[in-house]
Amino acid sequence: MVYISVLGYGTVGSGVVEVLKQNKDIAARHAGQEIEVKYVLDLRDFPGDPVQEKIVHDFDIILNDPEVEIVVEVLGGVEPAYTFTNQALCAGKSVVTSNKELVAKHGAALMETAKAHRTNFLFEASVGGGIPIIRALYASLTADHITEISGIMNGTTNYILTKMYEEGAQFADVLSQAQAYGYAERDPSADVDGYDACRKIAILTSLTNEQSVNYEDIYTEGIRKISAEDIRYIKQMGRNVRLLACARKNERGMYAMVAPFLLEPDHPLFHVNDVFNAVYIDSDMLGATMFYGKGAGKLPTASAVVSDVIDAVKHRGALINMNLPAQQMRLLDFDSFVCPFFVRVRREDLPEIQKLLPVAQELEPLIENEAAFITEPVSQAAFAAAEAKVPVISRIRIYT
């Protein structure tokens, strides 16, 4: 029997308790022994809920109980999650978390602390919810140099873009609808402005390189500017638009970014709809691979947390070899990143902007008094310079 404690009885925390209860047998089979929740830390009480007898309000009870070998941190946010996680690791307990803010901000330091205390810090659920992408990166894609990670890592924005595409609706309308259904937060900024996806790509790139990526260095643009008119053009082109979190390497270094991109139908990410997430990886030996699944939700996220708990049990007293380097990487300047753009301008501005940007293809205009075209691949700096001189109605990068 292994005793664990869960910090936070919210959506994910209650999911963890539920998965461990419903699938007790299968978890025990994989772990080699039964896993029992001893305490659940929450500020609230849950009278009538069977969890009530395990509720504690003081983290020290968990910290000072030597029977508790594994701590599940699903509080979210940086504090007190960081303090509790750090204390648990220093006490020799393994910590499993679903908290992307914590991992993106303090992952490297916590990993070092874990190693120093010969215990494990695991965070499968922090990226891609139930998609087992983290373990794939540190345990499976170990013979490859990874040259690209591009993912749809935020379910809320993918749901919004799917609906906009299907219904021809405007962003604001679909967002309100998503908020009404509970698919989007009342303050949707973390999702729609790309901050959530930004932390996730920072975690994945840090795992697969010898230096960590600071999420604050990643160019991040959300989906607020995508309009129903853009979607009309996108459909005409036979393309799709997705908020991608990308990291790409070349001989000189690595670019990282979060932004909407147009995709062609032959790309496996093209068909990822609704709240599904997917991570596409290109590497020198394996070539293209993709991992697809539910990127959020109580049970998928809890399942990923429990799989980490099981791994922690299997590796009691042994370090899981995972790398989250302390040294920070200097990303390539995003200004020099080159891609084609889809551009809409007022018809009268077309001659002027064509002097500044190389046009690959003019598009049939779908809206009166405007022109639309696709550029040749140009640098972000060159595009920004043109945009500063000639106003554009909208522009979206094209994935190539």
Next chain:
Amino acid sequence: MVYISVLGYGTVGSGVVEVLKQNKDIAARHAGQEIEVKYVLDLRDFPGDPVQEKIVHDFDIILNDPEVEIVVEVLGGVEPAYTFTNQALCAGKSVVTSNKELVAKHGAALMETAKAHRTNFLFEASVGGGIPIIRALYASLTADHITEISGIMNGTTNYILTKMYEEGAQFADVLSQAQAYGYAERDPSADVDGYDACRKIAILTSLTNEQSVNYEDIYTEGIRKISAEDIRYIKQMGRNVRLLACARKNERGMYAMVAPFLLEPDHPLFHVNDVFNAVYIDSDMLGATMFYGKGAGKLPTASAVVSDVIDAVKHRGALINMNLPAQQMRLLDFDSFVCPFFVRVRREDLPEIQKLLPVAQELEPLIENEAAFITEPVSQAAFAAAEAKVPVISRIRIYT
């Protein structure tokens, strides 16, 4: 430094040597130490090839060298692969294999031998080539009851079906073309008759259950009967046809089968084209997940082999908890498996067969003097009984 030996310097074996040479740095970083190929067993000599100095013709040299800790078996076929693998495990060496015949036939016994000698038997590359599906099943999807595994697990047949769809060509013509390009073997039976996919689904289901599935018990049907005429109807329906290897559980037990199925565009397997493979999994907590990538080829397969070698190094002296049970499962009788069928009959036979099979939808006939329809879900037994009374031109199962 860890010394390994490679049995067989064919496509995969030479790939393993190449991956370990080209990506020596990254393999060492993940393994925690350098990995060196000490011997390569092959009947042939390779004068001029740098591997020549490592070539041995006698397995006992490898077996009796205590410096060799890991043996990579990429000979293919059951013998001498089984004998060598068994001897290596008994000598306390870990074995990594890409050999699906070996794993499907002797996997459970070899796993038992490995455990008895506190060493590891790993076979990531035996299913899905470079797709890390095996490790996902034993190390990541450990908190879930898996209710379905459905995969496109054979690249040759997927290439053929993709070309038939794109070009409207007949099976025999596309097969000859694939043989000319080297995508299909001169004797294509293992691929096109489904035997390869059958072994792979047997391995995946055995890994995820408390009993093993004997591949000989799995209903197996290939793609030889799919015609250009069928494809015309399939396009008209907006569907696609794929050779699926499936295992599905219900309260009573498990069905397993390999057969062509029609898919709808909203299924993630629909978009898996050419030589790509993908494995779709449904489970009680995670829901739908899919793993996509190159199912074959020298470097993708070698990369999966090397990732297992790295895992074996990381787990020196420790057992990797993977389950390949000795006890065999009794599958549900395939006769009772229920699905809808797409059916083509001579027009004159339509009234008669409609008395025997419930029709869900009649299709616009595309070929003179014939009728085509989709049935309601019916059992295989009921369909076979109808087919025995009224001849059908063709029939393909529909995935639901």
